Amino acid sequence: MPADAFSDIARVDARGKVLGQTRYGADTQLPAMLYAMLVPATVAKGTVRNIDVSPATGTSGVVQVLSLGDFPTLSREINYLGYPIAMVVAETLEAAIEGAEAIRATYDVTSFIPLMDSPGASIVPSEGFDTGNVDTEFQDAIEVVEGTFETPTQHHNAMELFGTVAHWSGGRLTVYEGCQNSDQARNALAEAMGISPELVTIKSEHVGGGFGQKSPPKLQTALVAEAARLTQRPVKLVTPRGQLFHIANYRPRSIHNIRLAANGEGRLTAIEYHVVQENWPDGGFRSSGYYQDVARLYAIDSFRATAGDIHIDRNMPRHTRGTHPFPAGFALESAIDEMAYRLGADPVQLRLDHEAKTDIIAGQPLAPHFLNDCLREGARRFEWSRRISQPASMRLEDGTLVGLGVACGIFGASGSAAETTLRVRADGTTRIISSGHEMGQGIRTAVVNAVVQGLDVNPDRIEVLLGDTSLGPQLATVGERGTASIIPATIKAAAALRARFRELAGANPPAGNLHQQLARLKRPYIEVTASELAPGQDASALEAFRAGRRAGAGSEYDxxxxxxxxxxxxxxxxxxxTRRVRMPRVVSIADVGRVVSPRTAIGQMHGGVVWGFSTALREQSEVDPRFAGYLNDDLADYVMAVNADIGEVDVGLIDKPDTLVNSAGVKGMGELVMLGTAPAIANAIYHATGKRIRKLPIRIEDVL
Structure with a gap:
């Protein structure tokens, strides 16, 4: 049975973060440590002809300069601006920077494609989807809405940069860095170094924001590890943000052509959807993902989609918070809002009338969900009934235009094989060896709450260990998988420990909490290990998890x-x-199954609204087509939301367990919380002005 509702507890990591005690990868200080700086390629595409390192080797404080021949993982072939061609290692950071800036390289340059609409760019089709009677429904429709929607290239910009500290000792390699998938990082690093994964440890106990960018193994990890092996000293590299823009992953620009049909009864009957995105050849971010979740959002049985990539010569795009449903949802939810006006229907009621119960992609039922509860509760809190339907009809006394908008979001509920070891000691402490990564989302708090709900232990003396491959296998914390996988295992561990204690204590247990009872029974500790499988998985998934291989599942289960x-x-x-756009009020209501940590879940939702505002009205990575480089590659010029932009944010959680997806009824929310924000803002702007804006970010000139 799923767990009962969880009580609210304070963040367990709050005090350490406020006092600056939390240590991130780049905070690591080791004796005799050297400092590194990358040397980026200055061309977008071509071959390195020669690298002159002599100016760097003559720089005071430089210990060693490592170039292409020293790194088997690097290539002379340049596929994007900023690709590392050398690394300077020095006694100080200042010397490393000075040495790196002194290095010069010559190239044989070839032509490149910087943008989707550059000369020579062409579409490479991906897999599509077709179900129902799309052509017939459009022929019979009384209303058809169609439009082209565009979302821009955007970068993650987590507060923590890519920081790596590598240290060799006795043939073993230890790396300290922030990542979301430390097992995969360990395995990739071991392969690059030519050693066994058992000789590599990744320590990623705290991560200063990930959002998908810190999921794949980083190129710099192997470079720093090799530099540490060659110099026989610890080496640290913190990549500057300007370089990070050019070598790390990002959200690709995408263009969405959508048509929506409605019949005489006001029913939405068909969607035709065609999407293209910028991508690398054989890139890992599939264009087919755009239609797969939004096709499940509403009961619209006829759906046709095509997808494609336009190959560009920049760094590789990959998952960014909200991933595919963020851009796709902007297109679909904007089109549905426009259709509501065409039909004379209320935008909330139109969505309520199309509650989906079937997954048309997989051809099977959707698990019971509560999107309509989210809509009803949101409309109540927001006082949606005050809305006057006519665009540009609501104003304040000073003439300020007022617009009200609504939109929904959907994201797959995934899971993974997982394992937790729980030890309760007589000395008053509890230790949990868990799995996953703490990126600020509060997974440690969720784990602690699962333990204190199930066991009578000291809540302020619980230690949660995770993100360290030396402790055991670490779950990839991606795609809303972390909490939904490790919390069911933690709840099982607490139940197993209760049962173990009952066996130990017998019919007349001593008084006190669990620590005191163990002391009176003269037992130093009790320890149990429990595991969880996603639906349909067997023991092989748990073995894959223990070996650091892929062990995830969902959102399609058997x-x-x-x-x-x-x-x-x-x-x-x-x-x-001025036509400046303000957002004084937001109501955000989510169905994420059982809520394990109310405090951090609410924080996630506030963060999602802020990022949603930022993506809708602020963020865009500006590409210089002359060099295929980013012009606004810092926090001064990459415009993001600030405190003054955000008004009152009222969030709510339905908190009803999904009894099918796992034993605790928990679903993820990290990706979900920003979905629907951008189209809700665009829909509100239409309501305020009568202007339908189909391209993000929305600028002042768009509402003039």
């Missing part, structure tokens, strides 16, 4: 599909003279 849902309600004010 016989059902499970998703997380959200409804966003946004109020927009547009100043009558």
């Amino acid at each position: 016989g059902f599909t499970s998703m997380s849902y959200i409804a966003q309600f946004v109020e927009i004010h547009i100043e009558p003279r």
